[in-house]
Amino acid sequence: MSHLNYIDLFGFSAALLTTIAFLPQLYKTWETKSADDVSLVMLILFITGLICWIIYGLKIHSIPILVANIVTFIFNFMILILKLSYNKKNNK
Numbered sequence: 001m002s003h004l005n006y007i008d009l010f011g012f013s014a015a016l017l018t019t020i021a022f023l024p025q026l027y028k029t030w031e032t033k034s035a036d037d038v039s040l041v042m043l044i045l046f047i048t049g050l051i052c053w054i055i056y057g058l059k060i061h062s063i064p065i066l067v068a069n070i071v072t073f074i075f076n077f078m079i080l081i082l083k084l085s086y087n088k089k090n091n092k
Contacts, residue, residue: 008064015068022075034090035083043080047073
């Protein structure tokens with residue numbers, strides 16, 4: 001990608017919006033110390049899909065796809081870790 005064009009701006013806009021959409025869930029999970037309302041199966045499926053998007057983004061050399069999906073992966077992986085750790089604490 002030699003220069004940024006308007007199509008890339010749509011890509012970055014989509015990346016920004018879909019990535020920050022997970023911040024409220026991450027914040028709520030952190031604050032309430034509970035992730036009971038978050039489906040474990042959904043998280044695993046979503047994280048697997050993000051890994052596929054990251055591989056795809058690498059193969060087509062798409063910065064918007066890579067940035068969005070790497071950051072979203074980090075957010076969702078954090079939610080997964082919190083869910084598993086809070087479930088352990090609640091089961092003791």
